[in-house]
Amino acid sequence: MKKNRMPVLKTEQLKAFYVLYTFGKQTVIKAVNNVDLEVLEDEVFGLAGESGCGKSTLIKALFADINPPLRLFGGRVLYRIKDQEINVTSLRAQEKQKLMWKFISYIPQGSMSILNPVRKIKRTFKDFLESHVGKQARKEALEIAKKHFGELGLSLKVLEYYPHQLSGGMRQRVTVALATLLRPKIILADEPTTALDVVAQRGVIQLLKSLQKRWNSTVVLVTHDMGVHAHIADRIGIMYAGKIVEVATKEQIFKNPLHPYTKFLINSLPRFKDKTIRETIPGNPPLLFNLPSGCPFHPRCPHATELCVRQDPKCIEVEESHKIACWWVDGKNREDS
Amino acid sequence: MAFVKTYLIPRLIHYFLVLFLGLTAVFVLPRLMPLDPVEEQIAQYQTFGAYIPPEQLEQIINTLRELYGLKGTLLQQYTGFWRRLFTGDFGPSLAQYPTPVSELIASHLPWTIGLLSLTTVFSWIIAVLVGGIAGYYRGRWAEILDDIVMLIRPIPYYIMAIICLIFFGYIIPLFPLGGGMGIGREFSFNLETIRNILLHGTLPALTLIIVGVAWQFQSMKLIVQSVRAEDYVRYAEATGVKKRIIAFRYIIRNAMLPMVTQLGLQFGFIFSGALITEMVFTYPGVGLLLYNAVVKADYNLIMGILVFSVVAVATSILFLDLLYPLVDPRIRYK
Numbered sequence: 001m002k003k004n005r006m007p008v009l010k011t012e013q014l015k016a017f018y019v020l021y022t023f024g025k026q027t028v029i030k031a032v033n034n035v036d037l038e039v040l041e042d043e044v045f046g047l048a049g050e051s052g053c054g055k056s057t058l059i060k061a062l063f064a065d066i067n068p069p070l071r072l073f074g075g076r077v078l079y080r081i082k083d084q085e086i087n088v089t090s091l092r093a094q095e096k097q098k099l100m101w102k103f104i105s106y107i108p109q110g111s112m113s114i115l116n117p118v119r120k121i122k123r124t125f126k127d128f129l130e131s132h133v134g135k136q137a138r139k140e141a142l143e144i145a146k147k148h149f150g151e152l153g154l155s156l157k158v159l160e161y162y163p164h165q166l167s168g169g170m171r172q173r174v175t176v177a178l179a180t181l182l183r184p185k186i187i188l189a190d191e192p193t194t195a196l197d198v199v200a201q202r203g204v205i206q207l208l209k210s211l212q213k214r215w216n217s218t219v220v221l222v223t224h225d226m227g228v229h230a231h232i233a234d235r236i237g238i239m240y241a242g243k244i245v246e247v248a249t250k251e252q253i254f255k256n257p258l259h260p261y262t263k264f265l266i267n268s269l270p271r272f273k274d275k276t277i278r279e280t281i282p283g284n285p286p287l288l289f290n291l292p293s294g295c296p297f298h299p300r301c302p303h304a305t306e307l308c309v310r311q312d313p314k315c316i317e318v319e320e321s322h323k324i325a326c327w328w329v330d331g332k333n334r335e336d337s
Numbered sequence: 338m339a340f341v342k343t344y345l346i347p348r349l350i351h352y353f354l355v356l357f358l359g360l361t362a363v364f365v366l367p368r369l370m371p372l373d374p375v376e377e378q379i380a381q382y383q384t385f386g387a388y389i390p391p392e393q394l395e396q397i398i399n400t401l402r403e404l405y406g407l408k409g410t411l412l413q414q415y416t417g418f419w420r421r422l423f424t425g426d427f428g429p430s431l432a433q434y435p436t437p438v439s440e441l442i443a444s445h446l447p448w449t450i451g452l453l454s455l456t457t458v459f460s461w462i463i464a465v466l467v468g469g470i471a472g473y474y475r476g477r478w479a480e481i482l483d484d485i486v487m488l489i490r491p492i493p494y495y496i497m498a499i500i501c502l503i504f505f506g507y508i509i510p511l512f513p514l515g516g517g518m519g520i521g522r523e524f525s526f527n528l529e530t531i532r533n534i535l536l537h538g539t540l541p542a543l544t545l546i547i548v549g550v551a552w553q554f555q556s557m558k559l560i561v562q563s564v565r566a567e568d569y570v571r572y573a574e575a576t577g578v579k580k581r582i583i584a585f586r587y588i589i590r591n592a593m594l595p596m597v598t599q600l601g602l603q604f605g606f607i608f609s610g611a612l613i614t615e616m617v618f619t620y621p622g623v624g625l626l627l628y629n630a631v632v633k634a635d636y637n638l639i640m641g642i643l644v645f646s647v648v649a650v651a652t653s654i655l656f657l658d659l660l661y662p663l664v665d666p667r668i669r670y671k
Binding site for chain 1: 567568569571572573575576577578579582586587590591594664665666667
């Protein structure tokens with residue numbers, strides 16, 4: 001692991017909630033709740049957690065794609081561009097438009113349907129290029145797309161097709177190609193392999209990894225598939241109920257998980273030659289509009305104490321490059337802080 | 338040519354089947370009426386007090402039956418009906434005896450087609466563009482536009498037509514009160530005549546466009562609202578694709594597809610004329626012709642117009658089906 005890398009993407013006390021009104025009753029869904037996150041340059045940062053824990057919402061917030069009913073309730077999202085930190089949440093729409101896709105790009109969940117069904121792939125590429133590059137490049141849009149497809153090892157014929165003529169895996173690769181056309185510094189990928197079989201999954205993951213290596217860019221990868229994380233992530237963040245509960249390197253997470261939730265998560269993974277029945281986490285994930293007091297994991301945690309019920313732990317570094325948010329670490333309650 | 342074999346031929350068979358059934362209905366329906374047109378006609382003569390001797394009466398009845406195509410058994414009538422269709426002979430008009438029905442339709446059809454094809458196309462284009470842009474941008478002006486449309490929409494068409502007529506024809510006499518062109522004018526290709534025709538057509542066209550735009554605007558706006566929530570639109574927006582590009586190539590382009598179907602169907606109805614428009618503005622189109630035919634119980638003429646209308650609707654749907662892949666590449670003929 002390379003040392004002294006700068007964080008290229010940072011959040012501070014980020015709060016992004018969904019506000020819903022049903023029959024005059026207001027419901028606030030705390031999907032991203034006080035998240036402090038640092039993503040370094042030239043790394044693959046994996047984000048894991050069960051369904052409905054706020055992974056996708058966090059990615060949306062990182063991309064500053066905050067539209068009602070999602071609202072920003074506080075905190076900042078910072079991009080580091082040429083050694084300058086820019087708070088995207090306070091940028092005007094026009095300035096943001098310049099950064100999106102060029103500096104930071106996004107492969108959304110269910111990205112099979114992000115291509116306009118009645119436009120050829122090459123026309124979609126042209127539409128995106130037209131909005132982001134100068135007049136000169138507009139004429140060469142097709143050339144740029146072709147070159148990029150060549151680099152990614154995709155067939156040039158694909159450009160002439162409509163989305164419905166492609167297989168799921170191919171469509172996913174085209175979306176990766178579209179998202180990385182301008183060599184963005186940061187690529188946010190939200191479940192890029194869902195709905196693909198393992199062979200196609202591997203193809204897409206390897207494509208992402210090779211792009212990241214070639215351009216030294218940063219990939220933030222969301223998936224609940226720990227196998228994918230083990231495969232390509234450098235560091236992993238574990239999310240639970242809208243919070244990051246543990247951040248560490250891949251090795252630390254898999255070999256030495258500290259947070260009780262992470263421990264359950266890692267222990268639930270099947271292993272070769274191990275035929276014992278996997279243990280599951282007792283209870284159910286909390287409802288994001290009705291969170292328990294204190295640490296949101298305490299109702300399911302075997303080590304919960306009175307402190308856990310009362311107070312929400314902060315995410316604190318406990319050893320090198322290993323942060324966790326838990327009052328109970330290594331078998332004892334932390335009395336400080 | 339898999340397309341011809343697996344799609345075109347079955348589709349054409351389907352088309353001819355529809356024509357056959359539709360035209361058969363045109364033949365059957367008048368015969369289900371409890372009134373005998375011939376007896377009606379005779380009764381009409383007799384109410385005028387004319388005395389008709391029995392042998393003459395027999396002759397008149399025979400002639401009338403011949404004219405109406407009511408001679409012989411039902412089967413003979415039916416085969417006769419088809420024979421006449423293929424020769425394009427619908428018999429003479431009864432009200433404007435002895436002008437042939439085909440000639441009457443031919444003289445009225447250009448007016449209707451001229452007026453309705455223009456207004457249909459224009460109101461469609463305006464509605465798709467304005468509805469698409471208003472539905473996507475949703476500014477203050479879009480709300481005002483929406484309110485205006487909401488006000489116009491519920492006004493019954495005939496009231497709208499009469500208001501326009503009174504306002505722009507009578508109170509402010511900008512346009513003539515009716516007719517297709519100035520009285521006593523012969524049709525010829527010169528600037529003056531064309532200007533005159535356009536002047537007469539403006540008011541009927543205006544009312545048709547206002548009403549046409551209003552309802553199509555609303556349906557377009559609704560379709561746009563669902564298209565703008567599609568993933569490809571949301572993604573293009575999030576990644577900073579220019580709004581103008583999204584509005585035209587993503588929103589309007591995709592929301593247009595159901596509207597194309599609507600346009601195709603409307604084209605079929607052109608041939609039956611715009612009944613109320615032509616009545617209010619005494620515009621010499623097929624609608625007015627049909628109205629007069631109904632009022633005067635001109636059976637031959639009614640049947641002629643119905644035949645035209647059935648063929649036109651079926652044909653336009655056929656064309657729509659065949660041309661649809663041009664606008665939606667997802668449609669494939671297996």
